[in-house]
Amino acid sequence: MHPSGEEILILITGDNTEKVIKERYKTAGCDVNPFKLTGFTSDLSNIPNFTLYDIFNYLLLHRADYDKKKLKAFKSAEDYRLYYDGHVEHLECVRNGQTFVFKTRVKPTQRDKTFDQKKYYESWFIISNATGEVLAAYCECPGGAEGACRHIGASLYELESYEQKSVTDGPCQWKKRPRAHDQPVEISKLKIHKASYRMDVLRPQIIRIGDRCYRKNPTLDRDFNALEEEEYEESTIQCDSWNDETCDTFNIEETDRGYQTSVNLPSAFFKHIIGRKGETKRRLEIETKTQIRIPREGVEGEIVITGPERKGVVSAKTRIDVIVDSVRRKEPFTHFLSLPVNSQPIRERFLEFQEDVLRKCDSDRGIDPTIFQKPEKLHLTIGTLVLLNKHEIQQALDTLEDCKQSLIEPILRGEPLTVRVQGLEYMNDDPSSVDVLYAKIQAGEQAERLQILADRLVDRFSTTGLMQQEYSRVKLHLTVMNTLMRRDPTSIPGERPPEGKRGYKERESFDAMNVMKNFGLYDFGNYTVNSLHLSQRHGAGKDGYYVCAGSVSLP
Structure with missing residues (x-):
């Protein structure tokens, strides 16, 4: 009530x-x-x-x-x-x-x-x-x-x-x-400045x-007619204020006792919807005048929401969506969209680069063989996903297959996508204290096509709720050195700690000044992007690349 x-x-x-x-x-x-x-x-x-x-x-x-x-x-x-x-x-x-x-x-x-x-x-x-x-x-x-x-x-x-x-x-x-301010100011003493918008x-x-x-x-805008809080x-x-918009597309069935809808979620989210001692679920039911049935712990199944009024069922569904989205952002990712960049010529050039760096810069702070990417796993990361059950993995695979016809084919138009990998850059602004060093994709018509494809892929996957879109453009980079690899060889370049896990890994940076001085324009060669993978974070396949949950071919 x-x-x-x-x-x-x-x-x-x-x-x-x-x-x-x-x-x-x-x-x-x-x-x-x-x-x-x-x-x-x-x-x-x-x-x-x-x-x-x-x-x-x-x-x-x-x-x-x-x-x-x-x-x-x-x-x-x-x-x-x-x-x-x-x-x-x-x-x-x-x-x-x-x-x-x-x-x-x-x-x-x-x-x-x-x-x-x-x-x-x-x-x-x-x-x-x-x-x-x-x-x-x-x-x-x-x-x-x-x-x-x-x-x-x-x-x-x-x-x-x-x-x-x-x-x-x-x-x-x-x-x-x-x-x-505590005290009012006379109009004659006001200092008026032109507004400066940062957004x-x-x-x-x-x-x-x-x-x-x-x-x-x-x-x-300022609502001067609003009542002050005291x-x-x-x-x-009144509860009418939580009547949700009609743009939601989920199905709500009308039953003999009112209305009903179901939510298909991984069981990992159930405890967050239930809350401590059932407090979250109980509060949801009271405030939306609904009944929420959740499967037992460890059992996969649908959450069923029933209630006498449609708006209550809609509100309960919306609130569960927000809880799930908040929790998902704090979970470590399980999969990622990747473009393999590991042809034989690229791998050979990378190994030459690694040998040259270790020979000329081995005395520089933090540089050792453990921070280099494995040549078989060289790739471009498009975005990361949190997939917590088979249903979500299949949903991601279906989205990937749909992207082939709706995005890849219209953008590439059957033409091969060949880019040049040349030059080095680091993620922060201090070359003496670097965590991630990456090879750049050289600007040009082909690079722009790749950028458009990557951005559109993130847009499409983010609408499923399985991928979070942090920036308006994907940063295309081929990581060659990453300090996270000292402890976690499966780490993904550019990876951030999950929300709520600040500082969960201690990283020892390295001095990249001599690397940039001697190899800043290093040329890794041309590469024709031929496939898009839904890669599993941990483990490696028979070819040494990340385990492939699914893939589509490019022209």
């Missing part, structure tokens, strides 16, 4: 308030009231990875007014605008066992003080150290006992804005946000959830 206004009032003013809050933080693994913890610090360099998907996942499960429309236009939401306008201050954290506890202060929007004459609303939230999942939250405001008020939402966006320079491995920094409105960032795409557009309780919003 959706929480009513009376239930919220009881939680806030009743005798059981402290008991409810205590149960919440204890369930999240914290034995002490987070407000009473000591040792908080503003240094957030060791926190787990935390993304927009963790925010959406939490708010979808705790707020009936947070639905797919909010995912598309989250920047217009009140909680995001509180963060953007600088009302969140003093974000601090402390490690507490397997969790991180965060404490913030959020200024009210219009009043100088809160109802109890404080300058700030204090709030806390707890996230898992392993996954970055928000486990519990609380705010002192009138609507904060439910753990999903706009002050908590704003605090979560503040944490998400904390970013790390992953390429250069430099110091962490904050995305700069304006701060709210290109013609090429906005794309967020993909399953087969749906959402654009992150800059917003300048004047109403968010949980009293």
Whole structure:
């Protein structure tokens, strides 16, 4: 049953308030009231990875007014605008066992003080150290006992804005946000500057959830008629607000008892949909007025959603999709799309390159035979996939076969695709501390055709939800040296740690200054790309290349 206004009032003013809050933080693994913890610090360099998907996942499960429309236009939401306008201050954290506890202060929007004459609303939230999942939250405001008020939402966006320079491995920094001012300023003293937009409105960032795409557009609108957060309780919003769009194409059957749909997912996702002690599943069922039947642990099968109203079934399906997408992003990839570049002439030139580098640069820091790619496994990576059961592997193979007719043949038009592999480049901006050194594909008409094909393949596979599209263009590169290979010979060039696994591998960089000086223009020769593989991450086939789950031929 959706929480009513009376239930919220009881939680806030009743005798059981402290008991409810205590149960919440204890369930999240914290034995002490987070407000009473000591040792908080503003240094957030060791926190787990935390993304927009963790925010959406939490708010979808705790707020009936947070639905797919909010995912598309989250920047217009009140909680995001509180963060953007600088009302969140003093974000601090402390490690507490397997969790991180965060404490913030959020200024009210219009009043100088809160109802109890404080300058700030204090709030806390707890996230898992392993996954970055928000486990519990609380705010002192009138609507904060439910753990999903706009002050908590704003605090979560503040944490998400904390970013790390992953390429250069430099110091962490904050995305700069304006701060709210305490005192008004006379018009004559205002300093007006021309707005500077860092986001290109013609090429906005794309967020993909399953087969749906959402654009992150800059917003300048301000809803001056909106009520400030102290004047109403968010949980009293009617359930009609979570009615989803009609563009969804999944099948919903009408039954004698209402409506029903099924979701075919790998069993690895079941525990995340069930949640700790069944809390996530129970909350989904209550807030969407549905019943969700999940197969037993370790048993593959469909999740069945039933409910008296169609919109409830749609909402439950959407929320499960968001949970699955968030979890999938944190899983290590199992397969990848690759273009083998391992012809005999290319392998011979690569072995000559390896011998020359080891002979001339063997005394340089970090250079040894273990960081060189195996010549049989030289390839171009198009994109990585997380395939967790046979159904998903078959789905990827079907997509690959479909791409042959819908993409490969129209783009290549029966003509061979021959590119030149020449020159070296490194992934970061410091040649004395390099993790990945790669050979470049020389620019030209053939390289442009290859680029178009790679980009279109990623676009197509990302619509299935099995591949994540991180950038607008695929970076075509042939990795020849990679420090991850010291410990994991199956590592894929350009691989990133899964979300929530920051720093899971320690890498020892190498000094590539002499390599670039002596071999920066090294010519590996021409190569005709003749096949596209769905490769398995671990293991090797009879030919020494990655195990092939499926492939299509190119002209």
